[in-house]
Amino acid sequence: MLTVVQLDDEVPLDRFAEWLDGVTLRLVRADQGEDIGPVDAVDGLIVLGGNMSAHDDQLPQIPAARTALTEAVAAGVPTLGICLGAQLLAVATGGRVHVDAPPGREAGTVALRWRPEAQSDPLLGALAADPTVVMPTMHSDAVVDLPRTGTWLASSPMYPYQAFRVGNAWGVQFHPEASPELLRRWAVADQLPADEADAMVTAAREADERVARDGRTLAEAFAARVRDHVRHR
Template sequence: MTLLTVVQSAPDAALDVFAPRFTAAGLDVRVVAAFAGEAVPAPDEVGDGLVVLGGPFSVRDDAAAPWLAEVRALLAEVTVPTLGICLGAQLLAVARGGRVQVDAPPGLEGGVVDVRWRPEVAEDPVLGPVAALADARHATPSLTLHRDAVVDLPAKAVWLGSSQTYPYQAFRVGAAWGVQFHPESSVESVARWAADDVDASPDDVRAAYAARAEQIDAVGATLADAFAARVQAVAQERVAV
């Protein structure tokens, strides 16, 4: 089977709704629980694809999460299809030469965010299918909860999506994609995170999701399937060579 490695930095920031879709797509999912002391793999040990999940840390919070230095090193070198989500996207940006601001001045972006897609996304193999779901404003909704934000993309990155509050919601750099929002998360996961945030309300998260649940679920499913298809396609190309 095609091996996908998932690096998890917090017990409550899991692969969540992506897990069954990746399995259905034929991926052999290996979760590395970095928060529990499991070793972050080297670039040549991740298999055919890599996902780096979110968590409550900042990108250089190495004192609280010492494995983050290893994740940044991994993201700087890995060449297989890679998806960074929230903290994972921020780590990807920093690893490739971009910049992240901790506690960015706009403050909390939580609940449901509209990601507006840029023209560059049209031919993108992973986020293009998501953008195809967009409304007349070229936007799709997703769950989100964050304060840190990418403020400078890596020099060779392609900017793919923005929101009203934070511009760099989606980008591609090489064979890696970063998304600031949470397409992999169920509403209950995000509501649990909101319960620990003084400026967020779990009830507000649930209400915002309920109003657009069908669209939000479609974005998550489409992104998961497109990324899985990309991992499978690149793995097959490598075998053919």
């Protein structure tokens, strides 16, 4: 069973729910007090994004998610952290996150710059074969130091650490699951100026055929990792 941890009501699994083929999903609403449970008993783990920071320990779901990520890495459970989930993965494994990083908000669609290590990566390698991948994004906090054991996989023009791997766990700062409609909701929630939000959503819609294709590729590759983990347990 693939456990999906939702940290924020406004940041759901969105289109990944239809793209994670061949696995059973278990949604844990950590933002509503649901317990993640023993991580070594799950087949895979996804930790989603949220409007809080990786250091907001007054919210019980944040330290709980960090603990789950630490345990998942130690147990070799296939893991994917998205946006805040990636930042939590970095902190949980010895990296560092800057809250309200100086470059400012990265919002809309972002062009990924693949590192050489991405070409042979078991999760992102299929995407890294294309040098023109773009993905949705919406964040102000950022990973500024990778864990010592981390492998740097992708950057963007604004922020260096767009994707990395630690053992059998991946963190992506971008949102491969997000539709243009979800980006619109985030823009409204973050009170972006109307003209900025309109331009962002228009660009996302124009790129969405490619984004959906590549998001599905990533989701299917991760589901395959989960199925392989189950077979070799």
